[in-house]
Amino acid sequence: MDSMHPDPAPAPPPSLADIKAQVDRLEASHKAKGLPLSGRIIHVMHHLPVEIVRIVPAESLEAGGMLSPPMTPEFKPEDVEATVESADAKWRIHARTAHPALVSGIKSLSDTHDQILVAWTGEVLLQPDTNASPQPPSQATFPSIAQNLLAPFQENPTPSPTSPSMPTPPNESPLMVFGGEFNEQEKKDVEKELERFAEVEQKYEEGSKLKYLPVFLPPDVSKGHYEGFCKKTLWPLFHYLLWLDSTATVPSPDPSWLAYHKTNQMFAQRVAEVYRPGDLIICHDYHLLLAPKMIREALGQVFHPNAGWGTAHPSPAAHHANKRFDWDQSQTQQATPTSANEKSKAGEKLGGFLSNVGSALGQHLSVGAEGPGTPVEVMIGMFMHTPWPSSEIFRCLPTRREILDGMLGANLVSFQTYSYSRHFVSTCIRVCGYESTPGGVDANGQVTAVGYCPIGLDVKRVIHDRELPGVIPKMEALRQLYKDKKIIVGREKLDVAKGVYNKLQAFEKFLQVYPEWRGKVVLIQVTTPALSESPKLERMTAELVSHINGTYGSLDFTPVHHYHQALEKDEYFGLLSVADLALITSLRDGMNTTSMEFILCQDKTNKSPLVLSEFMGTVASFQSALQINPHDLLGVAHAINKGLNMPEAEKEERHTSLLNSVVGHTSYTWAATILKQLLENVGGEHTAHQTPALDVGKFSQAYKNAKKRLMLFDYDGTLTPIVKVPSHAVPTERTLNAISTLAQDPKNVVYLISGRDGDFLEEHWGHVSNLGMSAEHGSFVKQPGDEDFTNMTEALDMSWMSEVEEIFKYYTERTTGATIEVKKASITWHYRNADPDFGEFQCKQCLDLLESSLAPRRPIEILVGKKNLEVRPLAVNKGEIVKRLMYENPDADLIFCAGDDKTDEDMFRSLRTVFPPGGVHASEPIIMKPPVAVTSTLDPEEVAELKDVELHIRPDEIFATTVGPPAKKTLAGWHVTCPEEVVEALETLLESQ
Numbered sequence: 001m002d003s004m005h006p007d008p009a010p011a012p013p014p015s016l017a018d019i020k021a022q023v024d025r026l027e028a029s030h031k032a033k034g035l036p037l038s039g040r041i042i043h044v045m046h047h048l049p050v051e052i053v054r055i056v057p058a059e060s061l062e063a064g065g066m067l068s069p070p071m072t073p074e075f076k077p078e079d080v081e082a083t084v085e086s087a088d089a090k091w092r093i094h095a096r097t098a099h100p101a102l103v104s105g106i107k108s109l110s111d112t113h114d115q116i117l118v119a120w121t122g123e124v125l126l127q128p129d130t131n132a133s134p135q136p137p138s139q140a141t142f143p144s145i146a147q148n149l150l151a152p153f154q155e156n157p158t159p160s161p162t163s164p165s166m167p168t169p170p171n172e173s174p175l176m177v178f179g180g181e182f183n184e185q186e187k188k189d190v191e192k193e194l195e196r197f198a199e200v201e202q203k204y205e206e207g208s209k210l211k212y213l214p215v216f217l218p219p220d221v222s223k224g225h226y227e228g229f230c231k232k233t234l235w236p237l238f239h240y241l242l243w244l245d246s247t248a249t250v251p252s253p254d255p256s257w258l259a260y261h262k263t264n265q266m267f268a269q270r271v272a273e274v275y276r277p278g279d280l281i282i283c284h285d286y287h288l289l290l291a292p293k294m295i296r297e298a299l300g301q302v303f304h305p306n307a308g309w310g311t312a313h314p315s316p317a318a319h320h321a322n323k324r325f326d327w328d329q330s331q332t333q334q335a336t337p338t339s340a341n342e343k344s345k346a347g348e349k350l351g352g353f354l355s356n357v358g359s360a361l362g363q364h365l366s367v368g369a370e371g372p373g374t375p376v377e378v379m380i381g382m383f384m385h386t387p388w389p390s391s392e393i394f395r396c397l398p399t400r401r402e403i404l405d406g407m408l409g410a411n412l413v414s415f416q417t418y419s420y421s422r423h424f425v426s427t428c429i430r431v432c433g434y435e436s437t438p439g440g441v442d443a444n445g446q447v448t449a450v451g452y453c454p455i456g457l458d459v460k461r462v463i464h465d466r467e468l469p470g471v472i473p474k475m476e477a478l479r480q481l482y483k484d485k486k487i488i489v490g491r492e493k494l495d496v497a498k499g500v501y502n503k504l505q506a507f508e509k510f511l512q513v514y515p516e517w518r519g520k521v522v523l524i525q526v527t528t529p530a531l532s533e534s535p536k537l538e539r540m541t542a543e544l545v546s547h548i549n550g551t552y553g554s555l556d557f558t559p560v561h562h563y564h565q566a567l568e569k570d571e572y573f574g575l576l577s578v579a580d581l582a583l584i585t586s587l588r589d590g591m592n593t594t595s596m597e598f599i600l601c602q603d604k605t606n607k608s609p610l611v612l613s614e615f616m617g618t619v620a621s622f623q624s625a626l627q628i629n630p631h632d633l634l635g636v637a638h639a640i641n642k643g644l645n646m647p648e649a650e651k652e653e654r655h656t657s658l659l660n661s662v663v664g665h666t667s668y669t670w671a672a673t674i675l676k677q678l679l680e681n682v683g684g685e686h687t688a689h690q691t692p693a694l695d696v697g698k699f700s701q702a703y704k705n706a707k708k709r710l711m712l713f714d715y716d717g718t719l720t721p722i723v724k725v726p727s728h729a730v731p732t733e734r735t736l737n738a739i740s741t742l743a744q745d746p747k748n749v750v751y752l753i754s755g756r757d758g759d760f761l762e763e764h765w766g767h768v769s770n771l772g773m774s775a776e777h778g779s780f781v782k783q784p785g786d787e788d789f790t791n792m793t794e795a796l797d798m799s800w801m802s803e804v805e806e807i808f809k810y811y812t813e814r815t816t817g818a819t820i821e822v823k824k825a826s827i828t829w830h831y832r833n834a835d836p837d838f839g840e841f842q843c844k845q846c847l848d849l850l851e852s853s854l855a856p857r858r859p860i861e862i863l864v865g866k867k868n869l870e871v872r873p874l875a876v877n878k879g880e881i882v883k884r885l886m887y888e889n890p891d892a893d894l895i896f897c898a899g900d901d902k903t904d905e906d907m908f909r910s911l912r913t914v915f916p917p918g919g920v921h922a923s924e925p926i927i928m929k930p931p932v933a934v935t936s937t938l939d940p941e942e943v944a945e946l947k948d949v950e951l952h953i954r955p956d957e958i959f960a961t962t963v964g965p966p967a968k969k970t971l972a973g974w975h976v977t978c979p980e981e982v983v984e985a986l987e988t989l990l991e992s993q
């Protein structure tokens, strides 16, 4: 290895057959456990791998009314692989080779799965109907770009870097871009033609079972999405280029963000239209970061920023209620509907969408493995093709939270490299306050696995292409032309992140410090225009090329040949094959397929070395490349010299290692691995047993029927959201009203059962009459109507408190932001306001110390809470208080018990212990002995007088409810997603009486 980088060298890759066998095993095991996999994969990517051409009457082109000039020169005639024309010749569809690694990877899964590709149509091109049936343009009809590359060198040693316009077939009119929106008929026509295209393609590509489902984006939306938010905001950010020039002028809300949002929403709707329970969904790349969450919403799941995912309530409008954004009401962007009323109003606005999604929702709910009405897990993976930057960069994005929550809608988010995945996890921790667990990012109980898997080439295809008949003549011509020179090759988009300017600077440095190479080396640099072409970069590049050529060239020698144009395949592969060195100096790049193609081409020829920027995804797999820091121009110059002087044996050795990597990590192994990773992260323990959303209707009815109800509430995270500063977590008016109203009803026994101390509870709840309270996890109890708390720990040895406090002080002094909360019988160390990684690290250290040094000899229990560590007396917990309340109220015929964290699971456990699921016949009473929380405060004589009690409550009259996502591990039977929903449920219940 020539330089340092954060990615570990990958282990030798498993074979494609091995990965596919693992996929088979995982699928079989899921099916055996009742997860109804459909055998289908829905891929969601930005652009269909086709070019759609609309044939229009010639007059309408001349009239020019609805046309706009071509915006991208992406249409490459040589990419045509199949053309479909309907009988009425309105549309033609060509294959398009953009993103060949991704597309070939997807297609390679078609031998085992039925696949649907949901993607934007791309800009639709227009072609005049000349009455003659239009032919797919043949390569022969185009001016050879090879002539540009080879012949004119002498005449035009430094061709203009300005892009020549894409060649157009001489017999056809120039293609124009359709600038309008599709009507319903046109949409149907395009869908039909795509079906036909897929059939033709299946004949070409044996085993292909890929169907195309177009997303019809209005032109302003597609432009704002791609050219705007994708290319002007996300792309620079992901490549460490902050928007220094433009920040001051971005309006708020940024219209390109609205377009990005809308685009993702339209994709999600499209997925919902074709989704069937048991489908696997894979979203690709930075164009669609909001899609995982939006797909869940479109399929009827509900997300709350503080609690993750919840199953939709049976009403089909429920999930619309959660929409945060309405394209037509863009001013409402920031307004997240919160109350039930606001939510249903928001739902009404989206009326048109209801019917589609309503049916998807119906499907989603009706075919569950566990019977009608049981939701089948929605399984979503996301793969990021671009780099993921450090959290320090990502946090600059104004919409950072929306983007992260969008991605965390997936079960799995996977990246090109380990270091990108590490940055992502740390971004989620730092920006959202989520936690990192061995299973992935834990967003309040909803875990998204985070993995990585580098993409590779369609090796078969590249091997085929490098051997095209046209390649050898190009190689010979190049060798002839540069017979006494070494050739350095580079091909990139002219995008700042690709580092072409640095490359030229480094090449100049090389000629300066190694004068012996002057006149003996040429750099052939091909650039293609980036989408957002920067005239400044083009000008600077052209000037630097002229400067180098002026300084180090001569009348008969030009050191730099820069071509700002697309190359034909045979020229490209010819150039890669003859080169003596490839020089890739990207400042950031997710992956880089040119370097891989170079290695494959070189296998037949020179085994030439590869000089590669260490800021690229590829670098982890390419340890045998000459790795460079592209900002270190002298270092790059040395690497060029080393590469050009490299002994044959070393070249061979390095090449073999690089080649093994390329053929081991192909686009096929990549696609199979992503599928495997997704399957490893669905249907697991945490996802298989989804806790149903609290059925408020059923709850209200049971409440109405009950003669005596026990209503038990945890406080933090249940009646009030978690906030940074504990003293700021105060109840709202609505919460106070709901609990007070409950407490006034003589049929109810209402308790707060909290970890807070009595003083805090008194301060905020003391004025509510008839409210019982349990403080410090059951250490203190105040009965409804009592003045004071009873200390349940009076008889206990509490001398451990000062020892714990000493340990907590030690960690507080060493952890900026950490605080200690000393209560009467328990003590809490908070690190919510510390650096998240360091706080967690210190918490683990502190926990280890307490567990090893104190817990074995002191009567304590240590609890890991929400960004806190708590120590309390052993055998005192909320569960014991629940048992006591049940014992004291044996005639209760309804119990509602709500809590959010691990200490609340003690309450749910107590309810389960008394009523083991399925263990008791509803008609039999349950005999309950006096629990510890009753006996511990009494004399032995008093205890002896206590009697067992009979409980008559039935399991279905117990509503143990966790606050959090359905996937959270819990002993509760129901869930709500956030404290606000607890209050809403109570309000609904009270209104319905």
Ligand SMILES: O=P(O)(O)OC[C@H]1O[C@H](O[C@H]2O[C@H](CO)[C@@H](O)[C@H](O)[C@H]2O)[C@H](O)[C@@H](O)[C@@H]1O
Pocket: 714, 715, 716, 717, 718, 721, 722, 723, 724, 725, 726, 727, 729, 753, 754, 755, 756, 757, 821, 828, 830, 832, 865, 866, 867, 868, 870, 901, 903
């Ligand atoms: O049993 P609970 O009522 O849920 O109380 C548990 C602990 O909650 C408080 O800490 C937590 O909430 C704070 C306010 O939202 C938050 O800042 C902190 O990070 C959380 O850990 C409280 O301070 C503790 O005393 C309770 O034991």
